[in-house]
Amino acid sequence: MKRVLALFCALTALLVAISCSEDHGSYRIENGMIVFDEPKPAAGQQDMLGFAAEPIETLHVGFVGLGMRGEDAVYRFTFLDGVEITALCDLLPERVAKSQEYLTAKGFPAAAEYSGEEGWKALCERDDVDLVYICTPWQLHVDMAVYAMEHGKHVAVEVPAAMSVADCWRLVDTSERTRRHCMMLENCVYDFFELTTLNMAQQGLFGEILHAEGAYIHNLAPFWDKYQGNWRLEFNRTHRGDVYATHGFGPDCQVLNIHRGDKLDYLVAMDTKSVVGRSIAEKSMGAADFANGDQTTTLIRTANGKTVLLQHNVYTPRPYDRMYQVVGTKGFAQKYPVQGYAFEPEQLEDIDHEDLTSHGFVPAEVRKELMERYKFPFAREIEAKAREVGGHGGMDFIMDYRLVYCLRNGLPLDQDVYDAAEWSCIGELTAASIENGSMPVAVPDFTRGRWQKLDGLHFAE
Numbered sequence: 001m002k003r004v005l006a007l008f009c010a011l012t013a014l015l016v017a018i019s020c021s022e023d024h025g026s027y028r029i030e031n032g033m034i035v036f037d038e039p040k041p042a043a044g045q046q047d048m049l050g051f052a053a054e055p056i057e058t059l060h061v062g063f064v065g066l067g068m069r070g071e072d073a074v075y076r077f078t079f080l081d082g083v084e085i086t087a088l089c090d091l092l093p094e095r096v097a098k099s100q101e102y103l104t105a106k107g108f109p110a111a112a113e114y115s116g117e118e119g120w121k122a123l124c125e126r127d128d129v130d131l132v133y134i135c136t137p138w139q140l141h142v143d144m145a146v147y148a149m150e151h152g153k154h155v156a157v158e159v160p161a162a163m164s165v166a167d168c169w170r171l172v173d174t175s176e177r178t179r180r181h182c183m184m185l186e187n188c189v190y191d192f193f194e195l196t197t198l199n200m201a202q203q204g205l206f207g208e209i210l211h212a213e214g215a216y217i218h219n220l221a222p223f224w225d226k227y228q229g230n231w232r233l234e235f236n237r238t239h240r241g242d243v244y245a246t247h248g249f250g251p252d253c254q255v256l257n258i259h260r261g262d263k264l265d266y267l268v269a270m271d272t273k274s275v276v277g278r279s280i281a282e283k284s285m286g287a288a289d290f291a292n293g294d295q296t297t298t299l300i301r302t303a304n305g306k307t308v309l310l311q312h313n314v315y316t317p318r319p320y321d322r323m324y325q326v327v328g329t330k331g332f333a334q335k336y337p338v339q340g341y342a343f344e345p346e347q348l349e350d351i352d353h354e355d356l357t358s359h360g361f362v363p364a365e366v367r368k369e370l371m372e373r374y375k376f377p378f379a380r381e382i383e384a385k386a387r388e389v390g391g392h393g394g395m396d397f398i399m400d401y402r403l404v405y406c407l408r409n410g411l412p413l414d415q416d417v418y419d420a421a422e423w424s425c426i427g428e429l430t431a432a433s434i435e436n437g438s439m440p441v442a443v444p445d446f447t448r449g450r451w452q453k454l455d456g457l458h459f460a461e
């Protein structure tokens, strides 16, 4: 009788579990929460937290994708010491020829040339390439990055590094298995206001940070037809969600020490209908449908009880805005639409000013003084050259400079593969939330439980 009762209880538990868990392919719904599948790591696979590779005295770089972004990257790299550009690749041979002409005109040795759909494979197979720098359309990033790592190369890949949760895991697992770096080229974390604010946060000026905001609000009307083969509009035509979150989200995750003491727990997202996006796609491609909402809004909660608000809008007329706000128990920072800081007056005891109150921004001269005082040491070192070389006001050059510096000195990179995965997975997670009536979505822990192994974010020196 006891055994019959036990069997009955087990069956009931199984039925309850089945009724609470619905399978949707790449994710399941469990007790009202969307949960994405997590692959099993290979036997013996180790994490890449704090990983440093062997130093590389002269860094040999191969570039894949020489469109708007890649061509500029080649230009910036010609200003960096200890670098040799050994290979160039694009689908279109004329783009390779253009960058090659630039290199040789500047007196650099000619790089090996590759083109066509799969030319990048031969580039990754070369012995004289240490770093593969990928600036291709989004959907190609992961296959290229994985192949490069499997051929012993470090990888730097443009934003977003991956467009699906499964592809984020492929990057993490390949990097862990091959012991190669995989850094996403998130340049906005190197912008001067974000870097200075991060330094202030790390020195406790804002008290405990409770909330952060970030966005990509950029009317792309002048650019849509410039993407090779219309890849970007086509991706947005077929995907809902915040498909381009990393510029706003990266700086938020850095001040919140994500996977360095805290972790992203769950999110909810909501979008508007598509009006402008749909009309652009109708005119340029004759499309009848457009999945991506004109404005997408996301709220994320962390394990330590912090929140993040994200926005994505690349369609409607609005001033450019990455939002970037930091809300702490003792202070506040805002980058857009006007830069400002506010603090409890006791936080600024050593500033000589009688007019300090947390009800308004600090006066302009105090902000200037603070920004000078809290400038990140490496930003101070490289600022003049970065502004001269340019690339979004200098932040792109600081990013490349740091990447090369860390690789040449055998140091952990500023952004690791977990950052790439966490900041990139927002696209598919928000789509899943929106497609299920804004249902909460569990954010995968790409460190597989090791999010407290590192204590805060530290840039290697």
Ligand SMILES: NC(=O)c1ccc[n+]([C@@H]2O[C@H](COP(=O)([O-])OP(=O)(O)OC[C@H]3O[C@@H](n4cnc5c(N)ncnc54)[C@H](O)[C@@H]3O)[C@@H](O)[C@H]2O)c1
Residues within 6 Å of the ligand: 064, 065, 066, 067, 068, 069, 070, 089, 090, 091, 092, 095, 116, 117, 118, 119, 120, 135, 136, 137, 138, 140, 158, 159, 160, 185, 186, 187, 226, 227, 228
């Ligand atoms: N960080 C930033 O501020 C920033 C700014 C712009 C773009 N981006 C990112 O850079 C990447 C590229 O964007 P873009 O604006 O340069 O687009 P783009 O269309 O101008 O360039 C993409 C290039 O990739 C090439 N390409 C396509 N298929 C290829 C293949 N199989 N092999 C080799 N090359 C191939 C294309 O011919 C083209 O030259 C995207 O990930 C984008 O999100 C980042």
